[in-house]
Amino acid sequence: MMSVSLRPAEALRLWQNVTLAEIKDDRPDLTMRQAAILLTIYLDPPPHTVRGLAARLNVAKPVITRALDTMGAMKLVSRHRDPRDRRNVLVRRTVEGALFVERFGDVIIEQARDLPL
Amino acid sequence: MMSVSLRPAEALRLWQNVTLAEIKDDRPDLTMRQAAILLTIYLDPPPHTVRGLAARLNVAKPVITRALDTMGAMKLVSRHRDPRDRRNVLVRRTVEGALFVERFGDVIIEQARDLPL
DNA sequence: ATCCGATGATACGGAGCCGAAACGACGACC
């Protein structure tokens, strides 16, 4: 089951095939930073704040704010003020975002399955 | 050895960790298209032409030209006129590019090895 | 009430990429 041992050539081939698949059907494509933010929101346990994401990615806060603007317009995430401390913004998942991430996972495993070994 | 069977959650976690690792040590980061082009040059058998890469990625030719400009300035690839048909441009690998790709492969397998299963 | 630290958003100038169209150099063919 699910053993994950890759050799470099296979790892690179997997990455190539996934990026090629992502580019070909032109969906709203994300930058690497946006992808990292989105995956962190959907894989790491909540709550997610702007400063927390900035620390996790080791980037400045405006990077997070802008990425949330963009992905919010895409309906991939949503923002809500923390009622317990109104300085905080809590980033929440959306149905569309969950579907996007799920589909992306399917692309990866599909490309991994089709790897010539 | 090298079996590649991933479940969606693990595949996504792998992608997250690799993107996080790439972002944190700020190296010359590539767009997804640039990454796909670079990997295609280094993984697919040569020769590589502009139109060939454009067809492989299903994008317009100027996209390839501009990506080669950028990655050429980074010394990751080099361009040479085809002496047999001087309309063609042959894209060749460089030492720096090979090291870049190799290191990227190492990052992937390292993150795959550290996956909590 | 007031100061102070923290949190997230915004303003600004600069740089890069995008798609579409036009362009210049080259080869093939009659």
Added chain:
DNA sequence: GGTCGTCGTTTCGGCTCCGTATCATCGGAT
């Protein structure tokens, strides 16, 4: 030699992102 198709590049306006600095709001301590 003239014409046509091919190949890669360049141009154009527009959009997004970047990093830094600044801002408004809020909570906590005095």
